[in-house]
Amino acid sequence: MKCEDVNDTGNVLIITAPDTKIHIERRFTVIGETPKHNLNLIDIYKKYKNQRPTNVKTDHFFLQYRQGKCKTQVVGINTFSKISSQIATYLNLPDPSSYTGHAFRRSSASLLVDSGGDLMQLKKHGGWKSSTVAEGYVDESIQTKMDSATKILAGTSSTPTASDLSTSVYNPTVNSTTHK
Structure with missing residues (x-):
């Protein structure tokens, strides 16, 4: 790039x-x-x-960082998968080891689905022609699983969201019905 x-x-x-x-x-x-x-x-x-040094002779966007300093050497293809973790470390982001080469794509796809994105939006976002890979992201979505659970419990008064997982335990109010 x-x-x-x-x-x-x-x-x-x-x-x-x-x-x-x-x-x-x-x-x-x-x-x-x-x-x-x-x-x-x-x-x-x-x-x-x-942080880009002024004496860089290349127009490549990603340059190597070592010991907290940007170098003039371009990031090689074999090193690129580690760049997100290195950037997170340099910027003091939380849990930098969780940033992998696939983290950007995987996280954005998961966030899109958890925010209500449909399969077509996900396929366009990920650049997938086949629905198979995109459906894998939908299957892994906590929000999709919670939406399904809410539909199964048809009497809930509200739909939980993925953010409810990080707060207290979600306890929906279920309408009482008589089953015969």
């Missing part, structure tokens, strides 16, 4: 991934404010970008 592949509009990053595994140019966006997670992703991008 080159520096020119990131278009910073101020409140949105428009990223172009020109050479993917399936040789199709892909675009995605990154928004700044994420109040739910208390993060500003544009600020994190700018912090990373501002």
Whole structure:
């Protein structure tokens, strides 16, 4: 990925991934404010970008970081899977070892489904032509499982959300019915 592949509009990053595994140019966006997670992703991008040394002769976006400093060496293909963990460590994000090479794609797909995204949105987001892989993300979605449980318990007064898992135990009010 080159520096020119990131278009910073101020409140949105428009990223172009020109050479993917399936040789199709892909675009995605990154928004700044994420109040739910208390993060500003544009600020994190700018912090990373501002660490770039002025004497770099390459236009590759990702450069190696060692001992807390950005180097002029480009990240190689074999090292790239570790970059998300290194970035998280450098930026002092919580639990940096949980950031793997697949973390960005997997997390965004899971978050999309947990936020109510349907199979078509997920396929477009992930770039999958087949529904098989995309359905795997839907199957793993806690929100989808909770939606199913709520439908099974047809008398619940409200639908729990995935955020209910991090708070107290969800205890829905079930309408009493007589079964004969």
